[in-house]
Amino acid sequence: MATVDMDPEVARGLFEEGATVVLLGVPEGTELGIDYKSWQVGPRFRGVKMIPPGLHFLHYCSSNAPDRGGETGPRTGLFLTLKPREILLAHWDPKEEDLDFSATQNEDEVGRVRAVLRDLDPFLGPYPYEVMRKWVSLTDRVNQELATRLQPLSGRVCAFSDVIPELQLTHTKDRDEQNLPRNDTECQSMKEGLDRLPRMKPREGTELRFSPIPRQTYPPGATPAQITQCSLDLSYALDSLLEKHHQQQPLNVLGELQFAFVCFLIGNVYEGFEHWKRLLALLCRSEEAMRQRRDLYLGLIAVLYHQLGEIPPDFFVDIVSQDNFLTSTLQDFFQFASGPGVDGTLRKRAEKFKAHLTKKFRWDFEVDPDDCDPVVVELPDGVTLD
Structure with a gap:
């Protein structure tokens, strides 16, 4: 692990107040990282020091020995919320090829590690402060409570589902x-x-526990006209999701959007990308909600600004149709944001965001949608258009 150039006094303060994750027995060659940075473990590695308090994502890939090809396995990760001066202790389990944090519950063992922490210092890699700002910008809406609720019951986020x-x-x-x-x-x-x-x-306990996107976008007993309206404006479906899964803190849905994005971007979990797409489409195509939930949509613009800076623009293009799902989704968002009844600050912020994306990615949001295409809606049993 590379060292970080910083003032010795600052480094000393971080060593004293920062958290430490001690990882014993991790095989040489293992790919291991925290937040937005990863390394290959060397023979002297014993963990990571000077970690700022807060939420972090520890991730790792087991590796074969060089004489067996040196291939790495799928990435595994877990979210941690660390306190100042906290020590987390884990041992590598060679049978499971995973980290076992049960030693953290043993106060005597943790105490022994704390007593020799200065002796361990040469074997601890410093937290990569050069990526801290980027990490915070991608996760500022995610707290440990939300991360615990969304991650698998096993506590592990795995690139390939079991x-x-x-x-x-x-x-x-x-x-x-x-x-x-x-x-x-x-x-x-x-x-x-x-x-x-x-x-x-x-396998039970290994699946991510995202909030299910409502399949039915209209209320029970809706008329055909209401069904059509709710298919064009997904506000009813969004309100249903918020009421069921984020009732106390509606803005936590932005944390879920960030959690899904990090699971994909850093955890290599494709399911995270799929949920991010579905949740983003729901948010962007909810016209009435945009008029009623100003703070939610101001927050959405900030979240997307940082997320879209991390992925190449051609990533979103469907390799079959050559359509960019993100431009069509955001086109609806910008159209609704410029409509009547939308808060003036939100409207201006959306206009600036649209100009930023147009300049940076050369995405065209001015293409007229094909208004002649029919809208297909599903009618509930017993409802006809007669």
Whole structure:
């Protein structure tokens, strides 16, 4: 780990007041990082020191020995909220290829580590303060309570989901009942083979616990006109999500947007990107909410400003259709933000953000939408257009 050039007095203060994560037994060559920076572990590594108090994301990838190819495994991470002068202690579990933090609960063992902390200093890498501002800008809406609620019950955010079959089919009779091929049965096409594979589900406790995006965008008993309106303006669906999952703190939905983005950007979890897309679309296409929730949308602009600076602009382009889902989503947002009843400060902030994105990414938000395209809505059972 590289050292950080800073004033000796500042460094001494950070060493005394900053938190320390002591990681013992981590194999050489393991990729390990905190927040927005990662390193390859060397033979002298024993942890990270001078960590500023607050929320952090510790992440790591196990690695084969060089004589076995030196390949790294999928990334695993966990969110930590650290206090001043706190010491977290973990041992590497070679069988699970994971960090075991149970030693942190042993006050005697932590006390022994604290007593020799100065002796450990040469083996502790300093927190990368050069990326601290960027990390804070990406997570300033995420607190430990929210992170704990959203991360898997296992406490680990894993790049690849741990999945198991929905049904345990151990006998030929079981496979026949599910229309699955026997070992001696050949499929006639790839589609047939994929269709006949066992259905999989995440292992209990390993799935991210994002707030489900409402499937029904209209209230019960809605008329066809109301259904159409609620399909164009998703405010009812947004209000439903906020009431169910963020009732006490509606602005926590911005923290969830940041949490999903960090899980994708740093944790390499594609599910995080998919949830970020769906949640962003819900927020950007809620016209009435934009008039009613000024602070939420001012916060959304600030969150997006920092997030969009971290990903190349062509990342959002669909490789099949060449459409940029983000420009179409934000086009709706900017259109609604310029509408009647929107707070003047929000309108001006949206105009500046639009100009910033147009200049930086050359995204065109002025293309006229095809208003002639029909809007397809699903009617509830028993409702007709007669």
